[in-house]
Amino acid sequence: MSALPFTEPAAPRFVPFAYGFRPFFLLAGLSAAILVPVWLLVLSGVAVPVLGVPPAAWHGHEMLFGFVGATVGGFMLTAVPSWTGALPVTGKTLAGLVALFVAGRLASLPAVAALPAAAAVDLLFYPALGLAIALPLFRAGKARNTAFLALLALLTLANLLVRLEWMGVTADTARFGTILAIDAVLMMVAVVGGRIIPTFTRNALRKRDPAVEIAACPRLDRAALVLTAALIPLDLLFADSALPGAAALAAAAVHGLRMARWKGHRTLHDPLLWILHAGYGWLIAGLALKGAELALGLPLGNAWLHAVTAGCFGTIILAVMSRAALGHTGRALKASAPTVAAYGLVMAAGLARTLAPALDGAFHQQAIGLSGLFWALGFILFCAVYTPILLRPRADGQPG
Numbered sequence: 001m002s003a004l005p006f007t008e009p010a011a012p013r014f015v016p017f018a019y020g021f022r023p024f025f026l027l028a029g030l031s032a033a034i035l036v037p038v039w040l041l042v043l044s045g046v047a048v049p050v051l052g053v054p055p056a057a058w059h060g061h062e063m064l065f066g067f068v069g070a071t072v073g074g075f076m077l078t079a080v081p082s083w084t085g086a087l088p089v090t091g092k093t094l095a096g097l098v099a100l101f102v103a104g105r106l107a108s109l110p111a112v113a114a115l116p117a118a119a120a121v122d123l124l125f126y127p128a129l130g131l132a133i134a135l136p137l138f139r140a141g142k143a144r145n146t147a148f149l150a151l152l153a154l155l156t157l158a159n160l161l162v163r164l165e166w167m168g169v170t171a172d173t174a175r176f177g178t179i180l181a182i183d184a185v186l187m188m189v190a191v192v193g194g195r196i197i198p199t200f201t202r203n204a205l206r207k208r209d210p211a212v213e214i215a216a217c218p219r220l221d222r223a224a225l226v227l228t229a230a231l232i233p234l235d236l237l238f239a240d241s242a243l244p245g246a247a248a249l250a251a252a253a254v255h256g257l258r259m260a261r262w263k264g265h266r267t268l269h270d271p272l273l274w275i276l277h278a279g280y281g282w283l284i285a286g287l288a289l290k291g292a293e294l295a296l297g298l299p300l301g302n303a304w305l306h307a308v309t310a311g312c313f314g315t316i317i318l319a320v321m322s323r324a325a326l327g328h329t330g331r332a333l334k335a336s337a338p339t340v341a342a343y344g345l346v347m348a349a350g351l352a353r354t355l356a357p358a359l360d361g362a363f364h365q366q367a368i369g370l371s372g373l374f375w376a377l378g379f380i381l382f383c384a385v386y387t388p389i390l391l392r393p394r395a396d397g398q399p400g
Contacts, residue, residue: 013393014391014392015393016390017091017098019077019078019088019400020077021074021078021328022390023390024101025070025071025074025324026383026386026387026390027070027074028071028074029321029379029383029386031066031105032067032375032376032379033380035063036063036372036375039055040372043368049111051111052111052112052113052115052166057162057174058113060178061108061113061159061162063309064178064309065122068181068185068313068317070101071317071320072129072152073101073125074321075320077089077094077097078328083140083142084137084140086136088400104122107121107122108122113163114166114168115167116167119160126155126159127156130152148188151184151187154180155184157180158177158178159181161174161177161180162177163177176236179235182309183228183232183235186283189283190228190283193316196320197259197280198214198216200276201214201264201266201267201277202214204267204270205266212263217258220254220257220258220261224255227250227251228255230251231251240294244290244294245291245293246291247291248287249292249295252287252288255280264281272319272323272326275315275318275335275343276316276323278343282308282311282312283312283316285311289303290304290308300358301358303354303356306353306354307350310349310350310354310371311351311353311354314375318346321386322339322382325390329390329392329400331389331395338384338385339381339385342377342378343378345375349370349372349374349375353368356368356371
């Protein structure tokens, strides 16, 4: 009797926990596509939430700790293995982190968000994420990347400040928690953007012109990061004053000089590149608007807040997720037409929301409505294109 021929087991067709970016980028896209329409329904009076916390505070919290938080989780769990050569967090451990994140979102629903138990659940995610990435960072001796652990700690503190006010333990700390979270994420954008944007741009441009060079300027990079980091204590100690405004203006100027060296004008042929430059441009615009309002006294109605969040965070997150999802699943780095449409919609959403404070009456509300519509459509397109990519195996048959 002859032996049966050996056959390898079929590759799985559903791999949501094969790499950190897969579940968390999907959750980020879904959060963005759902949270803003829900908020518009609340603003319009169509939906009346069961109130345990102020609706506006809930909206800001979930955009930062839900949408942005999912992206931070996906990025860190994907970047750290690349930085350290360590094996990625996968399988049951990754599923546990995802479950913890989802539990935090359920614990942030307005009806229960003021409960101490709900706060305890939501506060666990960033420390758990930090534990998951700390060991490989320290083992690899990547000292400069351990700074991300400090930023995760700041995000935990920011969430705690919001939750303490919601529970009635403190007064007026939620505002400081929100600004602290924004500043911490802004710092992440400044650090990561300063690494990947010039590198990706140089590598792509060299395919057309091998002589292309984007010279490093360490002093300029350090100045940009120091000024951005300075906003964290200044915003906490001197909130809404000229001092953080002056720092924001200085940071905007230095970031502008930094970005001018990256040859963004030569990337218009490649949407996966120019969207990264556009996202970094939003960072500069947000800092400039903040400085103009706080240091120069221009009545801009906190336009900087949405320039940073809807403009910078929305654009750069969409840029990084779409590029990383292609690259880490063995697909060609080429943006599809729906992806490019999503880029345009999310940037238009940021622009409309940033301009809204300058408009009166019905025009103000219409600008907010258009912004929410563009934003939702942009991330719906992202989900439509990338859900199959994120849930299915790599195109090249490799693990991950």
